[in-house]
Amino acid sequence: MQTMTKEQSRAWDIDGYFILEGAFDPDEVKFYSDQIDALRAKPGWEPTNLPRGHYGWVEHADPDPESFMDRRDLLSYHDCFIDLIDRPGVFDLVVDIMGPYLAFSMSQAIVRASTPEFPGYTHTDGGEGLRRIRVTESSRPLAMKAMYLLTDVAEENHGNFTVFPGSHLRPYPEVDETIPAPDMPGAVPLMGKAGDCYLFSHSLWHGPSPNLSGRGRKTLLYNYCQQFMRPYDYAVTAAVADRCTRRQRRLLGDLGYDFRPGSYTYVPEDQLEVIMNGAA
Numbered sequence: 001m002q003t004m005t006k007e008q009s010r011a012w013d014i015d016g017y018f019i020l021e022g023a024f025d026p027d028e029v030k031f032y033s034d035q036i037d038a039l040r041a042k043p044g045w046e047p048t049n050l051p052r053g054h055y056g057w058v059e060h061a062d063p064d065p066e067s068f069m070d071r072r073d074l075l076s077y078h079d080c081f082i083d084l085i086d087r088p089g090v091f092d093l094v095v096d097i098m099g100p101y102l103a104f105s106m107s108q109a110i111v112r113a114s115t116p117e118f119p120g121y122t123h124t125d126g127g128e129g130l131r132r133i134r135v136t137e138s139s140r141p142l143a144m145k146a147m148y149l150l151t152d153v154a155e156e157n158h159g160n161f162t163v164f165p166g167s168h169l170r171p172y173p174e175v176d177e178t179i180p181a182p183d184m185p186g187a188v189p190l191m192g193k194a195g196d197c198y199l200f201s202h203s204l205w206h207g208p209s210p211n212l213s214g215r216g217r218k219t220l221l222y223n224y225c226q227q228f229m230r231p232y233d234y235a236v237t238a239a240v241a242d243r244c245t246r247r248q249r250r251l252l253g254d255l256g257y258d259f260r261p262g263s264y265t266y267v268p269e270d271q272l273e274v275i276m277n278g279a280a
């Protein structure tokens with residue numbers, strides 16, 4: 001499998017993220033962008049009036065393709081979303097970073113609408129508990145995301161994915177301090193072209209900047225965690241599992257045998273074979 005270049009590996013260790021240019025070609029950008037638009041007419045999990053990070057069931061999203069949308073649990077909608085679980089070129093690097101004892105834990109499509117009303121925000125991933133755990137510099141991460149950009153972002157305040165480089169290693173901030181906003185010193189609003197992919201650690205402070213570009217900024221997010229952790233998108237239906245390869249099923253929690261005590265922490269004997277060679 002492909003591994004990180006020296007520059008990528010260095011950026012990962014020091015900054016907590018790196019950018020993979022051209023992960024999608026222009027046809028794929030158009031295809032996935034259309035697929036995101038198509039989700040709006042369908043029911044699914046969206047942020048409702050629940051606290052941030054919680055999702056409720058809705059019958060459809062706002063039909064305007066430029067308006068805000070944040071849809072979770074994408075796999076059942078189309079095989080193209082299943083394909084991205086272990087997309088070559090990206091997944092290889094995820095395995096290089098996470099190691100082979102990993103699981104797939106979340107899929108998400110976000111459209112950041114252009115509006116003066118959204119100030120942006122930053123956070124770490126994984127909620128209150130995971131925020132308080134920072135592994136050491138030489139450790140594999142507990143979780144990470146691949147974020148596929150489907151809209152060109154060439155200027156600031158265009159819904160940039162904004163990061164605080166190196167914050168994955170620092171207590172940053174503790175809870176009684178101001179939560180870092182995307183316009184605070186140290187924030188880096190990333191630019192990128194549609195088709196680029198940002199790979200970042202769950203413990204990196206990150207988030208969207210305001211979007212005043214005049215158009216919605218679309219992304220797809222795929223989250224991976226260590227196999228002993230619990231996924232966000234918990235239920236994997238038979239309808240999804242039946243459409244997956246052996247490797248994709250393993251990443252979705254199918255160990256190849258029924259659960260028994262020790263499962264998920266002591267991994268199946270064929271784990272390396274399935275993850276490293278199991279694309280078929």
Ligand SMILES: O=C(O)CCC(=O)C(=O)O
Pocket residue numbers: 110112125145159160161162206207208209219221
């Ligand atoms: O929409 C964005 O730019 C950021 C998404 C995000 O913060 C996340 O995936 O946790």
